[in-house]
Amino acid sequence: MKKNSVKTKKRILEKALSLFVKKGYKNVTMTDICIETGLSRGGLYRHYGSTHQIFSEIINSLMNAQDDELSEKIKQGIPASIILTEILERYKNEMLDSTGSLSMAILEFYSANQSDGTDNALFKQYLYSKDMWCKLISYGVQRGEFKNVNDEEIVDLILFSYQGVRMFSTILPLHEEIPERIINHIKNVLLV
Numbered sequence: 584m585k586k587n588s589v590k591t592k593k594r595i596l597e598k599a600l601s602l603f604v605k606k607g608y609k610n611v612t613m614t615d616i617c618i619e620t621g622l623s624r625g626g627l628y629r630h631y632g633s634t635h636q637i638f639s640e641i642i643n644s645l646m647n648a649q650d651d652e653l654s655e656k657i658k659q660g661i662p663a664s665i666i667l668t669e670i671l672e673r674y675k676n677e678m679l680d681s682t683g684s685l686s687m688a689i690l691e692f693y694s695a696n697q698s699d700g701t702d703n704a705l706f707k708q709y710l711y712s713k714d715m716w717c718k719l720i721s722y723g724v725q726r727g728e729f730k731n732v733n734d735e736e737i738v739d740l741i742l743f744s745y746q747g748v749r750m751f752s753t754i755l756p757l758h759e760e761i762p763e764r765i766i767n768h769i770k771n772v773l774l775v
Contacts (some may be wrong), residue, residue, distance in 0.1 A: 586686045588630070588695060591622070591626075591630060592630050592631075593615065595627065595631065595637065596620070596641055596644065597619045598616065598619040599611070599616050599620075599634075599638070599641060600636045600641050600685075601619075601685075602616065603638060603641070603685065603688040604685050604688065605682070607687055608634070608688040608689070608691035608695065609690050609694040609695060609713060611634055612634065613627060613628070613633070613634060615668070616634070616637065618711075619665055620637055631668060635692075638688070638692055641675060642689065642707070642708065643693075645685075645704065645724055646708070648709075650711070650715060653666070653715055653718065653719060657718070657722050662696055662719075662726070662728060663719060663722050663723030663726055663728045663729060663775060664723070664728045665727075666719060666722075667719065667723065667729075667769075667770070667773065667774075668770075670719075671766045671770070672766075674745050674766070675762040675763065676764055677749060678745065678748045678749055678752055678757070678761070678762040678765075679726060679752065679757060679759060680752070681753055681757065683750045686746055686749045686750055687749075687753060689708055690750070693706075710763060713735070713738050713739075713742065716734070716738040716741060716742070717734045717735070717736075717738060720734040720737065720738070720773070721734065723773065727775065728774065729773045729774065730772070730773060730774070732772060732773065737769070737772060737773065740769070740772075741769055744765050744769075745765075748761060748762060748765065752764050
């Protein structure tokens with residue numbers, strides 16, 4: 584792939600991501616992406632045939648980037664407690680941000696594509712997140728920083744609490760204490 588083509592695809596994905604976060608999956612059109620990127624319809628369709636294709640690539644690239652980041656931190660020997668704190672702080676900020684949610688866009692994407700069974704992005708994201716959290720918990724237990732817990736039980740608590748608050752924060756006022764209590768509970772359950 585030519586260098587300009589790679590740059591253009593990267594710009595499309597970055598601009599489309601911000602649109603999906605702001606507007607949700609269902610409300611973003613190829614025309615919106617053309618306007619946001621400054622590309623003609625032909626220029627955009629040269630790289631992507633649909634918002635479905637763009638959104639799928641965004642989700643896959645985000646999951647790969649997060650996995651690479653966690654793997655690199657583990658490889659560097661960064662304490663599990665520090666990694667946990669960084670992730671939970673990011674979760675807290677996202678739970679408090681009611682302006683837009685990639686979680687809602689993923690839910691819409693899954694709902695829109697459920698009938699044909701071609702792509703279950705929501706389930707893929709859950710499995711991916713579960714795998715990452717289990718990797719972190721195992722790392723923390725091995726280092727003696729985390730209690731020896733049922734990792735699947737804790738992962739479900741983390742993921743469904745986070746996603747639930749994330750989705751509700753778009754429609755309900757949310758006090759800062761709610762994410763703080765969730766994060767404190769997770770730390771109390773995990774940290775030695």
